[in-house]
Amino acid sequence: MVDLSVRIGDLTLANPVMSASGTLSEGLGDVFDLSLLGAIVTKTITDDLREGNPPPRVAELRNATLFSIGIPSKGAAYFRENTVPFYQRYNAPIVASVSANTIEEFGALAAKISVPGVAAIEANVSCPNLKADGMAFGMDAQATREVVQSMTAATRLPIWVKLSPNVGNIAAIARAAEEGGASALVVANALLAMAIDIETRRPKVANLMGGITGPAVKPVLLRMAYQAAQAVQIPVIGCGGISSAEDAIEYMLAGASAVQVGTASFVSPNIMPRIIKGIEAYCERHGVSRIADLTGTMRKFDAEALAMRGSL
Amino acid sequence: MQMMKDRMEGVPACTFPVVEAPYPVISNDWVNGEYKLLVVEAEAAGLAARAGQFFHLACPPEGENDNFLRRPMSIHRIDRERGQLHFLYKVQGNGTRALATLQPGDTLDALGPVGQGFSLPAATQHVLMVGRGVGLATLAPLAQMAIAQGAKVTAVLSARSQALVMGRQVLEEAGASVHVVTDDNSDSDVVSLEGFIRRLHAASPVDFMATCGSNRLLMLLQKLSEEFGAAGQVALEQRMGCALGMCIACVRAFRKEPGAEALTYRRVCWEGPVFDMRETVAW
Ligand SMILES: Cc1cc2nc3c(=O)[nH]c(=O)nc-3n(C[C@H](O)[C@H](O)[C@H](O)COP(=O)(O)OP(=O)(O)OC[C@H]3O[C@@H](n4cnc5c(N)ncnc54)[C@H](O)[C@@H]3O)c2cc1C
Ligand SMILES: Cc1cc2nc3c(=O)[nH]c(=O)nc-3n(C[C@H](O)[C@H](O)[C@H](O)COP(=O)(O)O)c2cc1C
Ligand code: FES
Numbered sequence: 215m216v217d218l219s220v221r222i223g224d225l226t227l228a229n230p231v232m233s234a235s236g237t238l239s240e241g242l243g244d245v246f247d248l249s250l251l252g253a254i255v256t257k258t259i260t261d262d263l264r265e266g267n268p269p270p271r272v273a274e275l276r277n278a279t280l281f282s283i284g285i286p287s288k289g290a291a292y293f294r295e296n297t298v299p300f301y302q303r304y305n306a307p308i309v310a311s312v313s314a315n316t317i318e319e320f321g322a323l324a325a326k327i328s329v330p331g332v333a334a335i336e337a338n339v340s341c342p343n344l345k346a347d348g349m350a351f352g353m354d355a356q357a358t359r360e361v362v363q364s365m366t367a368a369t370r371l372p373i374w375v376k377l378s379p380n381v382g383n384i385a386a387i388a389r390a391a392e393e394g395g396a397s398a399l400v401v402a403n404a405l406l407a408m409a410i411d412i413e414t415r416r417p418k419v420a421n422l423m424g425g426i427t428g429p430a431v432k433p434v435l436l437r438m439a440y441q442a443a444q445a446v447q448i449p450v451i452g453c454g455g456i457s458s459a460e461d462a463i464e465y466m467l468a469g470a471s472a473v474q475v476g477t478a479s480f481v482s483p484n485i486m487p488r489i490i491k492g493i494e495a496y497c498e499r500h501g502v503s504r505i506a507d508l509t510g511t512m513r514k515f516d517a518e519a520l521a522m523r524g525s526l
Numbered sequence: 527m528q529m530m531k532d533r534m535e536g537v538p539a540c541t542f543p544v545v546e547a548p549y550p551v552i553s554n555d556w557v558n559g560e561y562k563l564l565v566v567e568a569e570a571a572g573l574a575a576r577a578g579q580f581f582h583l584a585c586p587p588e589g590e591n592d593n594f595l596r597r598p599m600s601i602h603r604i605d606r607e608r609g610q611l612h613f614l615y616k617v618q619g620n621g622t623r624a625l626a627t628l629q630p631g632d633t634l635d636a637l638g639p640v641g642q643g644f645s646l647p648a649a650t651q652h653v654l655m656v657g658r659g660v661g662l663a664t665l666a667p668l669a670q671m672a673i674a675q676g677a678k679v680t681a682v683l684s685a686r687s688q689a690l691v692m693g694r695q696v697l698e699e700a701g702a703s704v705h706v707v708t709d710d711n712s713d714s715d716v717v718s719l720e721g722f723i724r725r726l727h728a729a730s731p732v733d734f735m736a737t738c739g740s741n742r743l744l745m746l747l748q749k750l751s752e753e754f755g756a757a758g759q760v761a762l763e764q765r766m767g768c769a770l771g772m773c774i775a776c777v778r779a780f781r782k783e784p785g786a787e788a789l790t791y792r793r794v795c796w797e798g799p800v801f802d803m804r805e806t807v808a809w
Contacts, residue, residue, distance in 0.1 A: 236772075236773070237768075237773065239770070239771045239772040240771070241544075241796060242770060244543050244544040245542055245546065246542060265790065269764060269791075271775040272595075272765050272776075274593075274594050277594055279595060281773065281775060286777075477767075479768070480595065480596075480768035480772065481594065481595065481596065482546060483544070483637060483768070483770060
């Protein structure tokens with residue numbers, strides 16, 4: 215028997231596999247029992263009502279996709295009255311992803327959705343800060359710190375911060391989120407990308423730019439999860455291109471305490487339960503009795519030996 | 527009875543209606559120069575599909591193309607007696623070209639059934655369905671359903687040429703009366719069609735209309751269904767990520783309520799692919 219449970223701050227998850235925000239809805243409950251998940255992370259909401267970007271919103275790339283959804287949202291009241299009660303039928307803790315236009319609104323929204331049934335709040339800081347020329351909060355260490363401070367002041371629920379990968383120095387942003395009071399980091403959101411149809415000369419998604427997701431980007435996001443985990447004491451949740459137990463374990467070896475799975479659920483909706491089974495099998499094979507012991511156990515090449523070989 | 531009830535306790539009330547499964551391929555043959563008919567063996571979950579629902583099909587990788595995302599495909603025929611599902615598809619891009627390579631004995635990785643199908647009011651007497659091109663693939667199971675419900679069905683099949691007319695046999699076997707119009711024959715234009723539908727309605731009033739695959743047919747049926755006081759539904763398409771309502775990629779603009787000016791995005795895979803014509807905005 216492998217102990218698959220992991221601790222993310224004060225929260226204990228039955229296993230380290232959860233959905234990435236924006237890639238799960240009630241429809242997945244038509245395919246398997248969502249109680250199997252370590253946690254259910256819901257689609258980002260804003261308090262203002264939004265329709266999202268015009269279609270087409272998705273294009274297929276090689277081993278990846280380009281999505282440009284925007285954040286369609288029905289607001290906090292709808293979330294409290296419909297979304298939370300729906301997912302409460304499952305045993306998995308609910309993590310509510312939120313976004314806002316200003317630092318103050320992040321705090322206000324966190325307060326509004328701190329209702330029974332919500333176990334943690336994930337701040338999606340990849341959206342534009344309307345008070346700073348529309349530059350994403352997550353691209354700026356100070357703005358990231360202030361978002362977390364605004365939220366921790368407004369709620370007693372743990373705050374997870376989902377970092378933007380569209381930055382030069384992920385470690386600096388990771389430290390700012392930790393200083394702000396975050397309980398965990400999710401590393402990371404989708405990389406900004408674009409694609410053009412050369413026959414029609416039109417962008418492949420109407421919004422021109424979107425997020426590239428899926429297996430093709432995994433090595434980049436794995437690197438960022440590693441760098442973030444090196445920079446902070448709080449748990450890091452790896453996210454980006456995970457589509458197998460092997461991918462999930464790779465993130466954990468790099469320093470992640472848990473993982474989020476996104477695009478892979480579109481390709482194969484049963485992927486998350488399969489990943490959980492596969493992680494268990496790996497642990498059995500490697501004599502690992504607690505999955506939590508795997509975190510950060512990558513074995514680097516020995517520096518001295520490398521230096522010697524390098525001088526040959 | 528009591529024993530059964532006890533045994534059911536603790537068992538989730540519903541099992542999982544959507545299944546991701548390998549379906550053995552029975553045949554995959556050309557029906558004309560552009561379309562293939564894929565017939566697969568299906569189990570109970572797949573055969574529970576209703577008219578207007580669809581499957582999300584994984585297309586095998588081919589050379590440079592990994593066909594990363596699945597492709598949405600309507601169910602053309604649900605053959606519960608033989609335990610088969612039929613898909614009628616146009617071979618056009620990388621995904622459908624790869625589907626076309628499937629051979630008897632291979633398996634099709636399909637997710638479904640998904641989406642909201644047609645809902646036919648119980649008292650419906652006369653269904654008119656008008657399909658252009660592959661739109662017909664979606665409409666054929668509606669004929670089956672309507673006739674089983676005791677309604678009469680008239681199917682108008684529109685195509686560029688006689689050679690591209692498909693599904694006539696499936697529809698006739700289901701008991702529909704079929705009327706073919708083609709561009710070659712110059713009777714597929716909106717004016718000719720409108721004349722035909724008006725004469726049909728005068729002879730035998732139409733109380734339900736369905737269409738798929740053509741904007742001008744949608745606009746024509748929107749106008750006529752309103753005038754005749756008939757209900758109407760349309761099956762729509764959009765590029766999809768998940769087909770389970772999760773990614774919110776497959777949206778189109780709809781009227782918030784029938785006839786309303788205000789628009790809102792809805793997911794074709796989840797709220798549809800079949801929608802009330804009065805909420806649908808022509809594109
Ligand atoms: C609910 C639904 C039911 C459908 N039923 C049928 C059917 O029964 N028979 C049939 O021939 N076709 C049907 N289509 C259209 C079919 O999905 C596309 O023809 C197919 O996805 C094209 O894939 P491709 O790789 O060959 O083409 P490409 O053009 O190379 O595809 C590129 C990308 O665009 C997407 N795409 C392209 N055209 C469409 C389209 N019209 N709708 C949705 N996505 C598209 C593809 O899925 C793929 O991700 C249906 C579409 C929907 C949404
Ligand atoms: C369709 C889609 C919608 C998404 N919506 C959100 C969102 O609302 N909030 C968010 O923080 N991330 C969102 N993401 C990003 C994912 O949560 C995840 O970070 C990203 O897709 C990388 O993981 P993956 O490669 O496993 O998909 C979305 C991704 C996709 C593909
Ligand atoms: S395809 Fe994902 S929501 Fe419709």
